[in-house]
Amino acid sequence: MSDMTELVEPVETGHQMRDEIRSISERSRARRQVRSRIMVVLCALALLVTAVPLVLLLFQLFNRGLPVVLHIGFYTQLPQTPSLIAPNATGGVSNAILGTLVLTLYASVMAIPVGVLVGVYLAESDSKLAATLRVISQTMAGAPSILMGLFAFSFIVRDLHVGFSAIAGSFALAVLMLPVIVISSEIAVRGVPHTLREAGLALGAKPHKVSMKIVLPAAVTGIVTGIILAISRAIGETAPVLLVIGGGYINSWKPLDPVSALPLSIYENAKSEWPSLRTEVWGIALVLVVFVFVLSLSARIWASRKQQAR
Amino acid sequence: MDQEFMAQVETKVVAPTESPERGAAAMQLKGVAVSFHGRVAVRDCTFDVTKNRVTSLIGPSGSGKTTLLRALNRLHDLTPGAKVAGQILLEGTDIYRGDITVTELRTRVGMVFQRPNPFPTMSIYENAVSGLRFNGVKKKSILDEAAETSLKSAALWDSVQSRLKVAASNLSGGEQQRLCIARALAMDPEVLLMDEPTSALDPIATLKIEELMTELKKRVTVIIVTHNMQQAARISDDCAFLLMGEDRAGELIEFDTTEKIFNNPIDPRTLDYTLGRFG
């Protein structure tokens, strides 16, 4: 008998609780609905504030840039200085397009292997050296990019007597890319589950084999995403190349030649007193944007393919 | 800290349960204790693992089963603060101090983990032969043969034969675990360590792996950690029961044939545990 009462008691309090909770939620429902409406309106406003400038910018870019980039000469010709007889003879920006490609290529060749290796090392080691390198790369990541240009200028252009050149510019860009690659590689490698490492070790693999054959492949999507991010950043940088590449008016891929670059052409053309050259700026900007867009898009597609294959 | 640890270890000596009639020992544990940062996780482990038998490690959560198992292929080496005391012999060679490298030890003592962990970037085939590749085997004919035999021993060959180049992650959990067993078997190990290999699997996959183990012990010596009493009773020949002492450190309570541990144990705590009387 006493067992019965003990059983009934808790059930009743349970019901009371339930009714209580229901009535509270009933009362708060109206309030919650109002709050939710306000939040929706605020979110829409925030979206508008963000989207409007972006749309305006893109409109401007395409509206003014498209007419420029539709001429084949824009890609194949070297720049010309307009004259009073031919005020619209601006030539093209073949040197800047080639220059940007060359700079990015050399910078990648320098920064990617070093960056990935250092990133892997940071993720796998707890040594003092690793801690120091981590602090250095984090500091470098936050350093203003003109500093890299200044460094490349005084060190490579002047001290090493290399002169204004593609190599000096790509060195500055490489230094800029390096911390991005190091940090993203470290994060990607740290994200690889510990159980995979152990599985490798338990099969008698040496630690370096585990790093190279198991951890690195498993981290590759993250690493490549970081590399693309670094390249996208480097492509658009003006400050570090401004001081060192020399703005060559020739098509050259040679490391020691002075070259031009798309951001540099934008900078120079925008200062020009010829309206035709100032109009050309939008075409150059459009090409630059398309470069970066294609790069990051292909990286995303590649990464998602890779992810699906798992 | 170190001396304190040694003192703790040497306070109690469990008499080794010797049973010469069982046959030769593949591995011998003598007063094995493992500590992390000076805190003892498991101690007093003394028993022989007999060749071509399945030895199960049972005991409640935290009694140090995994910790003990991982000492047997030196997986604690890379854990900062981990120390292994006592002696562990593989065919008479001390695996920590004797004339054997970690790499060699791990090729002779394979391991299957609790959660299936095939290498996600490798195909089924590459997973199966990964251990051989890590150890420098390059010849395709050897790799092909090892892949086939190991996948057959793991009862996986028939279902994956036609899709060896497919990513291992496309397999079901049970198939992935069998792939991990195949991966370990491809090294032709003498001892296979298994840490709750079926705890992430459904009953059918579990049954398949249990059947597999009975088949496997003709070729390898199996040490398996399990929480499942029926499983321990069904598949193991010998059984070690671990339990936490007052200081929360796990210790070996009893080691004997599975038959005796389950039907007629010496320590009353063993019976309580196998009957599910405490947890």
Ligand SMILES: Nc1ncnc2c1ncn2[C@@H]1O[C@H](COP(=O)(O)OP(=O)(O)OP(=O)(O)O)[C@@H](O)[C@H]1O
């Ligand atoms: N890397 C480590 N660092 C510190 N302590 C550890 C470490 N690994 C295990 N331990 C401790 O050792 C004790 C035994 O853990 P272990 O994982 O071996 O238990 P278990 O018997 O396998 O338990 P379960 O049945 O839950 O898997 C626990 O108290 C745990 O906290």
Ligand SMILES: [Mg+2]
């Ligand atoms: Mg465990």
